[in-house]
Amino acid sequence: MKPRTVNKIATSLIVFFALLIVAILVGLLGYILFRGLSHISWDFLFSAPQKIRAGGGIGPQLFNSLFLLVLTLIITVPLGLGAGIYMAEYARPGKITGFIRLIVEVLSSFPSIVVGLFGLLLIVNYFNLGFSLISGALALTVFNLPLMVRITEQAFRSVPKQQKEAGFALGLSKWKIVTSVLFPVALPTIITGTILSAGRVFGEAAALMFTAGMSSPRLDFTNWNPLSPNSPLNPFRPAETLAVHIWKVNSEGIAPDAAQIAAGASAVLVIMVLIFNLAARYFGRFIYRKLTASKRMN
């Protein structure tokens, strides 16, 4: 065969497969939304689930997912920033730094079920925190932290060298340079990365089944005292998240409309992930413009 013919065939194959991937995504999203959207209503989003009757909602689960996400970020963001800045600005290349980098890599590739089991053993049983939001948040920290470290490190490394040098020339201390010169420039990248990682936390289920539990006690949404057991804000109550709820409804649900609930909840979950993706893009640009007063970004 002539090279030109081969080229044509190969190129069309590549284009075909690339478009096939797009088609897979469109098909997936279409299927989820088509099956689920008809079931989504205000009532579905905010009412409590029903055990045996039809018409239950996903209100507490949605709240739990969001609250767990906030808790996880409260723990991971400061820790991830600290370790990430250390890796980017303070660590000298050498055996120890290499070792820490290896740790970050290994931690981020642990299967989530292993993280969940570790959480069950250490956090739930050994520390006796039980199946609770805080146990879930700590387990999620295990695999969100390495992500945050990597995001922060990359963000700091991508800051132009001249900015740092200018800081040194002004006689600023290293810490001052890190916090007031480098951090603002790195922030948009960090925020974008954080929101994207938040999307993954939001959809995690395997690690949470063993740590945050698969039950949601009755919540009193008028009680905002975090120490009261039926307050939604109490971090020591068990909490079933949306992803875990889909798993449970799919497998154990005895409500007559279990299939529709699973479809509706899946659609909500996917829509939330879409929102996170869009927010990451939009927010990154917005902050960048704010902090640099530049209109260059398109």
Place this chain on the structure above:
Amino acid sequence: MKLKNSRIEKHHIEDFVGRTYMSFCVLLLITIIVSMVYFVASKGISTFTSGDVSVTDFLFGTKWSPEADTPSFGAFPFITGSFLVTLLAALIASPLSLCAALFMTEIVPGWGKKLLQPVIELLAGIPSVVYGFIGLSVIVPFLRNNLPGQGIGVAAGALVLSVMILPTITSVAADALASLPQNLKESSYALGATRWQTISRVIIPTTFPAIMTGIVLGMARAFGEALAVQMVIGNAPFVPKSLFESASTLTSVITLGMGNTTMGSAHNNALWSMALVLMLMTFVFVFFVRLLERRNKI
């Protein structure tokens, strides 16, 4: 003069506090991984130290009947199952991902990237329970109606996994292709090579280690994925004779058995040993990634 001194002192204190905090974060990372390895390993080893099962019986025994009167704990079917679905998923996903990466960087670098980048990010963002849900309600019925077997089985698991690892492989491969020096390609075209000749003889050979890195990372994800696989693979504790037969993976048998067994029982310990195998495999995958990265540098 005095004022200046105090300012310098303040800087020193800030610097000190900052450094201490960062060291704390890094130490925490190390603590997490050390305790994880310690706890999972000590639980996982107890199967062998308690004298119930020998290491070879566990790794190569083909009979899994943990609750029988004379129980046997052969995990070989699960280990093979895990490797089988992982390899199959990589076989399906790798060519697709490579095409997508080539499409983004070589065929239509402009809008190709604009189109596929968000597609890849969204595919990565869809939670694994949703993939499982779709696998159960789309892929399984499709296989059941068009191919031998009951739909549920190794093929369904591999298909679900291949979609899940597409984004990992694609983004790593696309990064590698994009970082290829422009003049390498240009000289190939200048010699009169067609696009496919350039791709197959220049681009892919040079970026091969990086592409392999992506594939290994994807396989690591597939190997550890729990819920989506468990929902569609059928969970029979046997080495499957065909791709359309029900089988198990390490993760699926852990998810099924962990809650139903009591801590410290031989059955439960065997599940922890499987978690240990999962953890050791993570190390192996990270090792291969490192090896490939080293080759990539040279």
Place this chain on the structure above:
Amino acid sequence: MQFKKSWIMTLALTSVLALSACGNGGANNTGGNAAATNEGSGSKISGSILASGSTALQPLVELVAENFMDKNTGVDIQVQGGGSGTGLTQVAEKQVDIGNSDVFAEEKLKDKDAEKAAALVDHQVAVVAIAAVTHPDAGVDSLTKQQLIDIFTGKVTNWKEVGGADQKIQIINRPGSSGTRATFESFALGTKTEDIPGSIQEDSSGTVKKMIGETPGAIGYLALSYLDDSIKTLSLDGVEASVDNVISGKYPVWAYEHMYTNGEPNGTVKAFLDFFLTDEVQTGEVVELGYIPAVKMQVTRDVAGNVTAK
């Protein structure tokens, strides 16, 4: 400067969380036991109860707990899942007040753990009956015990061999650790079975039901509460799997739902467990969720499986 402040804020928040974590952990430990202070005086009971275990039993316990909390506003009951094994582990370790289980504790905690099982006190709150079910097109209404054994051990592989349609049999089983499987094997088959290659194993009743309904030639077993028109319920040796037949002891495939306490319960926990056995709950929530009231049973069964008339 701004950033530093927010850093300190987040740090402070984290440490507050960590501190309160310690505080609550301690409180949880004593919560269940130190709970009821004025027991017996007939006045209000208060305190908190933590229960965990069987996911099958969880909806029932949650429902009863809500009812109980409505009546006793000072009581807080948390019901968690995790599986029977988890519930038994946690109640044996005194991490929870009540461990919910589908099986007798002695069956899970054996050999070196037998001591732990001895310390647990059994409260049988409901009975669950299990029926063999098939895909509607299998063409069989009733099977004998021997036929069931032949099917589940792989001796019979086609429905026509037991008088049904010419259709390959697909077994949808449960994993070896499942309480439902233990019950089915003990009382329907009378023997433990080995898994056969090609069988499908699912732990959860919802999935099992979905699969049997969708897969031609499928056979499996489900609790009575899951039965509906999408699947065909089989009689065993001609005895219909009905509530009445279970109560009278004619239909043998049933098991207790257990709520274990570590030692004799007192105070709030006892009040809650007693409430479980009142007529209101036994004919209310228990029946509503498809269980059979434990108090109505005309026969009893011990750990070894011996059935005696009450």
